[in-house]
Amino acid sequence: MATFAELPDSVLLEVFSYLPVRDRIRISRVCHRWKRLVDDRWLWRHVDLTVYTMRPKVMWHLLRRYMATRLYSLRMGGYLFSGSKAPQLSSALMRALGQKCPNLQRLCLHVADLTTVPIASLPRTLKTLELHSCEISMLWLRKEQDCSVLPLLECIVLDRVPAFQDEHLQGLTRFRALRSLVLGGTYRVTETGLDAGLQELSYLQRLEVLGCTLSADSTLLAVSRHLRDVRKLRLTVRGLSAPGLAVLEGMPALESLCLLGPLVTPEMPSPEEILASCLAMPKLRVLELQGLGWEGQEPEKLLSRGLPHCMVIVRACPKESMDWWM
Template identity: 80%
Template sequence: MATPADLPDSVLLEIFSYLPVRDRIRTSRVCHRWKRLVDDRWLWRHVDLTLYTMRPKVLWHLLRRYMGSRLQSLRMGGYLFSGSQAPQLSPALLRALGHKCPNLQRLCLHVADLSQVPLSSLPRTLTTLELHSCEVSMAWFLREPGAGALPCLRSLVLDRVPAFRDEHLRGLSRFPGLRALVLGGTYRVTETGLASSLQELGHLRRLEVLGCTLSADSTLRAVGLHLRGVHQVRLTVGGLSAAGLVALERMPALESLCLQGPLVTPEMPTPAQIVATCLTMPRLRVLELRGLGWEGREAERVLSAGLPHCTVIVRACPKETMDWWM
């Protein structure tokens, strides 16, 4: 019978990649071979530290010892609500991250206090930045300071960032390479603010507006007017009517549309009305409806029959309805 010692290095590395960071490091104490494998930079391409609230000393150790030029994505969090003695992410640590990890492209921060961290401290190589329940300095999203920060940014996720509002949304034009924007629970953004901001964000190709106070009708009207080149749209259906759905006809490049509950209203369009609108979009290939109470076969049959060129997905919302991007 084969034992772990009989497995080739490539297989062991693949197994180790599924271990949490703490357990991954512990395996290095088993034998010299496993220590060598744990030191392999391939194993440290994607690192998730959200399971732990680590002291800055430990984070510095991980950065110096393991995370290097192979690191492509990093998830960290848990630094905001752990008490007054909780460790904080410092500008020095984030600057060191950019220096030590020149290929880091995705940074995902959860429940972190970044109010004293300037945007210029973040690694300039980032193409994706996700902020989940974070406190950040709103100077990040104003046009004046640090205009050259994050020159490669293409995707920005703002999930329950409480202070984010209209003027910060307009300030996103400072990121000329931005192509994907997710607004989740940004309740201070108004319909007027969204409409005026999208005038300067016409280069967006993906937009998600989920769990906000904006009505779906107003969002679609703004998108249809200013984002004619958008490829993907995902939004909560609160306030969606057949009249608002007509705005989709002004999106000839749309390839993927997701309408998500659970805020379904009596004015919600019927499956037949959705089919009629989708037929006006020649490039549409994916239609996803989640949490609309249409999980029965009849609605899916009507949609699939009416849209043979599309992949139609009808499903319930996940248990964690606040997890916008599942």
């Protein structure tokens, strides 16, 4: 059996990549070889800091010493509910990320108070921005804001962002490169607001609407009206009926459809009705159904036989999906 000393650098780097940031730094003290490997830029492409309540001084040290030009994606926590003495994300830190990390493309912020952080301070190189349980300023996503902000942004995830509402949805048109939108638990978005917003976002290719107060039927109606180029669609089934699903028939570009439970109403389409609608979606290649309460393998067999050109996935609702209904 090979010892650690006999393992090639590539294998050790793969092992080190699974370690939390703090442990990566600690093992750099073991020997000169490990110190060299911990300094390898490959190891710092993806960094997750959400497990730490990190002091600003430590964050700045990591930024200067390890991340800098190596960083591709970063996950950070803002400690919104940890008390006034907890470190908060600042405009200075966001600007420093943009200046010192020119290759940063994905930023995921969790439980952060961003009400005093201008959106213009975020790194201009971002292609993906995820906000999970964050507080944002009402000015962040208004349509009249500067259109030069985040010029490369292709995907935005808004997961339980209380301030997000109809006017912000229409304001997303300022991001010219945007092609993917995820709305999770955005309870202030109305059916009228969604319809008006998607009309202006007709170029979207991926849309997810999860755990919102909107009915699935109203969401699908807005999609069929305005998102003719949508390729991937994922939504929870609250308020879904067979006629509501039927509005997707003939959608010219739809390749992937995912319907998630666990709320199933009497109006919920049967497997036979889902099959009939999917047969009228010419480009559909992936059908995923989660947590719909179907017992046994018969629904999956029916759909797989009827849709031989599709990958059909039928499974129980994963634990993380339950969060949308908590």
